[in-house]
Amino acid sequence: MRASQEKNMQAASQTNAQAKAQSEGPILEVKDLQVDFKADGHTVHAVRDSSFNVYPGQWVAIVGESGSGKSTSAMSVLGLLPGTGKVVGGSMKLHGRELVGLSASDYEQVRGSQIGLVPQDPMSNLNPVLRIGTQVKEALEANHMDVAREKRSQLAKQIASAETVTLKNSDDELFISAKDLPGLFAAAKSALEEIHAKNIDRTMEAFKAEWDVGSQTRWGVAKGLIKAGLDDEKAWSIAKQHVTGSDMNDRIAGLLSEAGLPDAATRARQYPHEFSGGMRQRALIAVGLASRPDLLIADEPTSALDVTVQKKILDHLHGLTDSLGTAVLFITHDLGLAAERAQHIVVMYKGRVVESGPSLEVLQHPQHPYTRRLVNAAPSLASQRIISAKEHGQDASKLMEHHTKGEGDLERSEHVITVEHLTKEFKLPRKKEMFKAVDDVSFSVKRGTTLAIVGESGSGKSTVANMVLHLLEPSSGRIYYEGKDLSGFNGQSLLDFRRHVQPVFQNPYGSLDPMYSIYRSIEEPLRIHGIGDRKSREQRVRELLDMVEMPESVMGRYPNELSGGQRQRIAIARAMALNPDVIICDEAVSALDVLVQDQVLRLLNDLQAERGLSYLFITHDLAVVRQIADEVVVMQHGRLVEHATTDEVFDHPKQQYTRDLLEAIPGGHLQLGLD
Amino acid sequence: MGKYLLRRILQMIPVVLGTTLLIYALVFALPGDPVAAMFGDKPVNQAVAAQIRAEYNLDKPFLVQYVLFLKNALTLNFGNTFAGQPVISVIGRAFPVTIQLALMAFVFEGVFGVLFGIISGLTKGKWSDTIILVISLLLISVPTFVTGFILQYFLGVKWHVLPATAGAHPGFIDLLMPAIVLGSVSMASIIRLTRTEISSNISEDYVRTARAKGMGNFQVIVHHVLRNSLIPVVTYLGADIGGLMGGAMITERIFNIQGVGNTLYQAIVRGEGTLVVSIVTILVMIFVVTSLLVDLLYAVLDPRIRYA
Amino acid sequence: MTDMTMNESLNGSMTESNAEVFFPDPLPGQERFVAPLDDTPLADVDSVNDEVPATSMWADAWKKLRRNPLFIISAVLAIFVILVALFPFLFTKQDPMACNLDNSLGAGTSGHPFGYDLQGCDVYSRVVYGTRTSVSIGILTTLLVTVFGGLIGAVAGFFGGWVDAILSRVTDIFFAIPMLLGAIVLLQMFRTSGSIWKIVFTLTLFGWVQMARITRSAVMEAKNLEFNTASTALGSSPVRNLFNHILPNSLAPIIVMATMSLGNYIVSEATLSFLGIGLPTSLVSWGGDISTAQSLLTTNPSVLFYPSAALAITVLAFIMMGDAVKDALDPKSKTV
Secondary structure, three states: OHHHHHHHHHHHHHHHHHHHHHHHOOOEEEEEEEEEEEEOOEEEEEEEEEEEEEOOOOEEEEEOOOOOOHHHHHHHHHOOOOOOOEEEEEEEEEOOEEOOOOOHHHHHHHEOOOEEEEOOOOOOOOOOOOOHHHHHHHHHHHOOOOOOHHHHHHHHHHHHHHOOOOOOOOOOOOEOOOOHHHHHHHHHHHHHHHOOOOOHHHHHHHHHHHOOOOOOEHHHHHHHHHHOOOOHHHHHHHHHHHOOOOOHHHHHHHHHHHOOOOOHHHHOOOOHHHOOHHHHHHHHHHHHHOOOOOEEEEEOOOOOOOHHHHHHHHHHHHHHHHHHOOEEEEEEOOHHHHHHHOOEEEEEEOOEEEEEEEHHHHHHOOOOHHHHHHHHHOOOOOOOOOOOHHHHOOOHHHHHHHHHHHHHHHHHOOEEEEEEEEEEEEEOOOOOOEEEEEEEEEEEEEOOOEEEEEOOOOOOHHHHHHHHOOOOOOOEEEEEEOOEEHHHOOHHHHHHHHHHEEEEOOOOOOOOOOOOOHHHHHHHHHHHOOOOOHHHHHHHHHHHHHHOOOOHHHHHOOHHHOOHHHHHHHHHHHHHOOOOOEEEEEOOOOOOOHHHHHHHHHHHHHHHHHHOOEEEEEEOOHHHHHHHOOEEEEEEOOEEEEEEEHHHHHHOOOOHHHHHHHHHOOOOOOOOOOO | OHHHHHHHHHHHHHHHHHHHHHHHHHHHOOOOOHHHHHOOOOOOOHHHHHHHHHHOOOOOOHHHHHHHHHHHHHOOOOOEOOOOOEHHHHHHHHHHHHHHHHHHHHHHHHHHHHHHHHHHHHOOOOHHHHHHHHHHHHHHHOOHHHHHHHHHHHHHHHOOOOOOOOOOOOOHHHHHHHHHHHHHHHHHHHHHHHHHHHHHHOOOHHHHHHHHOOOOHHHHHHHHHHHHHHHHHHHHHHHHHHHHHHHHHHHHHHHOOOOHHHHHHHHHHHOOHHHHHHHHHHHHHHHHHHHHHHHHHHHHHOHHHHOO | OHHHHHHHHHHHHHOOOOOOOOOOOOOOOOOOEEOOOOOOOOOOOOOOOOOOOOOOHHHHHHHHHHOOHHHHHHHHHHHHHHHHHHOHHHOOOOOOOOOOHHHOOOOOEOOEOOOEOOOOOEHHHHHHHHHHHHHHHHHHHHHHHHHHHHHHHHHHHHHOHHHHHHHHHHHHHHHOOOHHHHHHHHHOOOOOOOOHHHHHHHHHHHHHHHHHHHHHHHHHHHHOOHHHHHHHHHOOOHHHHHHHHHHHHHHHHHHHHHHHHHHHHHHHHHHHHHOOOOOOOOOOOHHHHHHHHHHHOOOOHHHHHHHHHHHHHHHHHHHHHHHHHHHHHOOOOOOO
């Protein structure tokens, strides 16, 4: 009932925005864009015939895997193609003005003031030797936003009266300055006391939260006072007397606090390395929006961040751009995220737009086979565990049957790995107290099933994996493999353990030795354990390659010639070489594109079905968990937060943190269907 | 910052002790008679030999010898030369001209190294870059004394553009050519360093972000590319001061400048071991101290070091 | 097949959902668009490109080197120089030590193209024979420095902890003494005697530091790469990891450092000989010849010129080669 009401309201507001957008025409109109790169004398067509429009105030998402041309298209709009990239055809119009062929200095006018950028990697996009505040200031100065507010306001009015331009109503006003603030609070309080307003303290608290130095305007202050019960005259006189315009530092702090950075004035004087990833991304949002562009290009702005942080930042950005009326061109590889945030979706594949349209419509009725593939593979949209078709055929009812049967088995099967009260402490440099990376964690992995450990960075999940792999010594607690205590393993018994418990690591670029051919990499475990002779080992490598669906021709190749997903499959083949019972996957699919990720997950699942393997699956991505795991352990700050079957965790999460994680899965609550 | 300073100074102490011990051990603890070796080709004068033995406490146990040597070194008491002058006053007389030479070379390599490095880095792949790169390779390859002779022959002897040798009290003009020769190899290194830094920094993400802010090309280059690129260059320059003082030996020899290097050379020729060890010890101390100062400078310029 | 399962399950979960989702009319230019399949044929997910031949990192580097004209030029020069050093008698019939004061400062004649020096020795044959001294000192020092410095660096980087702490302090101490100054202190005691080994050992003693530092950081970097952890988890021992994974992966910066410093050692030897504390006069060396000829700068510059030119060209060849190797193997390195 309530949901439908909300939907109606949403629809109504959408129609309003619609009408407005239609009357003003698109901000950005890209038509048949062609971008080429030159490499080693030959030309690579990075983008071909790509077309899309962005209307005022709208979020438009470009979705695609790496190399699809989505970022290249966005950077073409900004005129910031890297290296040998060049726009060779088509047109890009901003407010009807052609951007293709614009001179360098004209483009400088456009950038910052009309098109802003929030880049992908918060770690590398801030200059490490400049203060955060300085980097925000540059954005203001570059677009002459540093002149006195009064003057700008007047200038804007003159322009407005000369031509029929509508002013953006609030941001050309005066901002509260740091020295205004105490006087303003005092005046507001005494005025409220004068009229005997109710809940003065609460109102003042609200004002404290709202009146950000360098961000809140005179107009906003006056409106707030009127809302609190003051008459118009009094409210405006207080606002006029106490909001006299901010200086540069106030404005910088204001922009940073708008972007959601607490204690902005102090933060502005710090350097990037003193910021966490999420804070840096907020600083970059402040930079991107500093000069109030009409269009913001957000290039995977949160892909490097934890899911809960990602959600917070995107929510904030959404609110901010809505209130400023900024249109956003949102680049992402995550279909769920795109559908959740944008009204219009553009799907790109190999440099071309393969499908575009209203986001829900595209998601619910994907028509191009590539889009269908994406929808099928997107973990955030999947609603249940992958069921291996290899073993169990494709009859749906049978599949369901198996699943329930599997759940029944779960109770009875024995434990392959048992972890009891596991704790790991690290000594931090130049600190006395020990840091508890893992704090009293217990769980067990049942034979033939998958247990997933989920947590964000710093949750201690990888430390657990390394201890189970006997690569790290626990500070206390016990780990048992087949009932035998790991701490007792050494020499031959350790080697024996290694035969049975194998890892697949996160980084597909790091876990294979670049000096080893694929053949040598897969053969390595056989050599270490002295299994077979040269001929039988080669035979085994061929079998393993076949098992992970890789052609035998890759044997002579080197890791740098393979894609991330292919390397990960090689790593799985290597792990399978010794016929292990348990495979520990430490973020094994996190670095992969969705389609490739889906492929690797299915491979893992098939192997489990065929060989009865047990998996300990470490991941930060709850969405993936649903596809692969039977049981879930949620970790936060080294502690076990929740432990239950996958369905229970998804359907009836017990802890707030688990709910936050579930809530943060992009597109998790979207309803979709396939034709 | 204060903590960092303290830590660096504390770290310097074992290095100072170690280097002096090493130099001392090389001279006095190797097999053979160090005193006889100090006489080089000349017959051993027993009286002088006895004096040296007493001066260096060679009759005492090794560690005692070293501690006494260290104490003397720290109080700048290096004993006397063969001619009977205090070593410290001989060195003191030679230092001013070497410092002047080193400073001139420093300015030369700094200005031209950075200038050509910037041109080369910003025009990477164009002809200007290629020419600068080839010249810098040449300067690095050709030994200083060869460069010295070539310049001396053409500029000094053949065309008389600059004085071929410096006199007893050389002025700015007299030291110009020696300074260029002295600074040329480091200049080439600075060119290459600046170029590498610029061409790697210019493709950094934060440079693109700066452009996306709407900053002009010149502003972006100055504020983001150059600022970041020059931090390692400045520290390289700083560390080179000590190197220039040591390297002055060859230049001073070629142009006959009566500085520390030439004094060192004369001491080598005359086989005055005490003088050689004293000068080298002082130069090494200068090198250690400038390295420390450079580390501190680096911490000032790069906030990441400061808080590490 | 899998699509089917997906369909089933999705439809299942959607039965009670909103069939009448609200789709506003799209704005102009944002209408539904689906590209024709012919334009964008779908490739297999993540297929291996079998058309490109397989290459290892070394093969890649070699390919880059072969295409670099600087490398070709410097390699040809270096090979020529090494040939001269190995077989000097193929290039001259004259004995460099057979000097006749009658020929003092004589001009070039047939068979003696570079003329005679002050002592009446044939300059050409001295230049030819001097090659062997310079090149062997350069190569021997490089070898010793690489083995000795590499070993110390590898041990420090691999074991870490107190081993690393001690070795790093020792490295700091040697680093604080510039090579030339250290060599002067040491060599002034053995000025008149000795062979090229004297120079080789001295240069090694003060030259290993750089190599140790570079090896240490390369080994530490390689040690922390995931493939080592992976190998350990496969059952490999730490020592096996060191030789099978860590060292091969640290090789690139070590090779770059070695090739680049070879030329520097040749310069250092020449400088020491020039200062009169290098090789004894009984050995033919460019540095020594330049040193004796420097007084002739104003009168007979050619006597000074030939050994200087030979020295410069040799060093240039090796340094240029090092530069090209650096670009091919370790383009991001900041070695100057």
